[in-house]
Amino acid sequence: MGYMSKEGYENLVAELQRLESIERPKASAAIAEARDKGDLSENAEYDAAKEAQAHLEDRINQMKMTIANAKIIDKSRLSTDAVQLLSKVEMTNLATNTKMTYTIVSEQEADLRAGKISIETPIAQGLLNKKVGDEVEIKIPRGILKLRIDSITIE
Structure with missing residues (x-):
């Protein structure tokens, strides 16, 4: 469990909301755009977009765990x-x-x-x-x- 200030906790929650509401849709759009370019077996842009999405999802999940386990210091x-x-x-x-x-x-x-x-x-x-x-x-x-x-x- 991680101890943190109220300010640090609120900043983390705000960053998580930004990732979920802005970055996640951007990642999905990048995958859709790359998919529209044709053959996926030779599409480096598609692979890169899928990898970026996986990294984003990992980061979101780690932030959710940190928030769930956070103990705010009085x-x-x-x-x-x-x-x-x-x-x-x-x-x-x-x-x-x-x-x-x-x-x-x-x-x-x-x-x-x-x-x-x-x-x-x-x-x-x-x-x-x-x-x-x-x-x-x-x-x-x-x-x-x-x-x-x-x-x-x-x-």
Whole structure:
């Protein structure tokens, strides 16, 4: 079962509705168009359209499973005493003295451009249960990241 924010859950439901109401009919239309072009045994366009439809259906089914098993987190019950799922963590990279801010989210909600990192990442794993003022060393592919936690908030 996947824990996620109410916002993440609503975004997932909206994306599922878009896939079912817009993308699914497009996929069916592409198959029909390719079928109309003749001999299916030598029709690469038909094969590609069928494969794209299969991928779309897989994605729809995975999203339905995620939605069915989702547990929405009540943010009002979260604490800022230690880093946890949905914590917004401001920290300082001790090697470069630069500030960084990440919100720790479920795998489905991760969006690096928005500053949201998956709880599965090495950085998030290294921060979990740590407190303001703690210094942590986190092993990442490029080496060791030394961070100091400056603040923990819940948005």
